[in-house]
Amino acid sequence: MSLSTHYKETEMLSVKLMTSIKDLLNDVDGEKRYKEPLSLHTSFRVGGNADVLFFPKDEASLVLAVRISNENDVPIFILGNGSNLLVRDGGIQGMVISLKKMEGNIEINPGTHETFLVVSPAGTSMPALVRYAVDKGLEGLETLIGVPGTLGGALKMNAGAQGKDIGDIFHSVRMLNMKGEVKEFMKNEVRFHYRGTEFPEKGIFLEAILELKKGNKDALSQKVKILLEKRNTSQPITQKGAGSIFKNPKGHYAGQLIEEAGLKSFSIGDAEVSPKHANFIINRGKAKARDIEELIKVIQEKVMVKAGISLKPEIEIAGER
Ligand SMILES: Cc1cc2nc3c(=O)[nH]c(=O)nc-3n(C[C@H](O)[C@H](O)[C@H](O)COP(=O)(O)OP(=O)(O)OC[C@H]3O[C@@H](n4cnc5c(N)ncnc54)[C@H](O)[C@@H]3O)c2cc1C
Numbered sequence: 001m002s003l004s005t006h007y008k009e010t011e012m013l014s015v016k017l018m019t020s021i022k023d024l025l026n027d028v029d030g031e032k033r034y035k036e037p038l039s040l041h042t043s044f045r046v047g048g049n050a051d052v053l054f055f056p057k058d059e060a061s062l063v064l065a066v067r068i069s070n071e072n073d074v075p076i077f078i079l080g081n082g083s084n085l086l087v088r089d090g091g092i093q094g095m096v097i098s099l100k101k102m103e104g105n106i107e108i109n110p111g112t113h114e115t116f117l118v119v120s121p122a123g124t125s126m127p128a129l130v131r132y133a134v135d136k137g138l139e140g141l142e143t144l145i146g147v148p149g150t151l152g153g154a155l156k157m158n159a160g161a162q163g164k165d166i167g168d169i170f171h172s173v174r175m176l177n178m179k180g181e182v183k184e185f186m187k188n189e190v191r192f193h194y195r196g197t198e199f200p201e202k203g204i205f206l207e208a209i210l211e212l213k214k215g216n217k218d219a220l221s222q223k224v225k226i227l228l229e230k231r232n233t234s235q236p237i238t239q240k241g242a243g244s245i246f247k248n249p250k251g252h253y254a255g256q257l258i259e260e261a262g263l264k265s266f267s268i269g270d271a272e273v274s275p276k277h278a279n280f281i282i283n284r285g286k287a288k289a290r291d292i293e294e295l296i297k298v299i300q301e302k303v304m305v306k307a308g309i310s311l312k313p314e315i316e317i318a319g320e321r
Pocket of ligand 1: 043316
């Protein structure tokens, strides 16, 4: 199939889907943005449109949307804060769902063994959750202060820093499976590994419980401050990017391998290997997703030639070319 035929078919599918999604979501509560540029919702600031970006009002409207999309074969993509995502220039077909505007509050309940159970909606921002816990004098989340995602995204990625991952403090999760049924999974049912997790079923995290210890509020605040300062000096956190692009291969640092391959500051279009930290790619302003994807390939090839090591992306690439 020629590329133009492919694009025409994709476009037609998109128009057809859009019309039916609009009708189908008519009676579902929440905000619907049609043909929404995903570049507005990813930290790379690139990516084409979502046919619809849906912000469910509450759990009931999310359940309804998932059931409707199931019955009508509308694909679903869950968006957290878009901080680990490269959305391609052709966008994402079907329904992109964000839980950021869903009703819900953070709660703290007593746990066993003098611990505290922090119950939080999955759409909560991680830095906000960390600050909430620190403010209550609860210890265990501080190292995640620099992870600019949502709790849901952190769970999917088993986000971590300073040798601690969210899996270390995970207690349980409530999840909506793709049939629209709510399930609960405890720690012993989930496998956490380096930047990834395996749950018994695929689905949308609704709410998670994290188990924290009592700590000293002032000491925790100080720790958070130091961690943020450290990050600011070593990573390009104020620029458009998605954190570490590649996972560290066993016994190596991806950033060091990229630097040794002579790629620091190397660029394609406006996509550049950060001069500050070689495992970060930054969008200098007008980068396209295809520039970033191309740069990722070049890095993989050059590191393979130089070091014989295959770099695996940590970021997720989604959508249509
Ligand atoms: C400056 C910067 C620094 C970073 N530093 C770190 C770091 O130190 N450590 C680290 O681990 N990561 C880091 N990251 C990467 C990123 O912030 C994390 O991977 C984060 O956990 C992604 O969360 P998100 O909400 O942005 O998810 P997204 O990028 O939106 O999505 C990531 C995946 O999670 C899925 N997802 C999101 N929400 C849900 C949900 N409710 N239910 C089911 N699936 C869901 C998405 O479908 C997708 O598959 C950094 C990123 C940046 C930009």
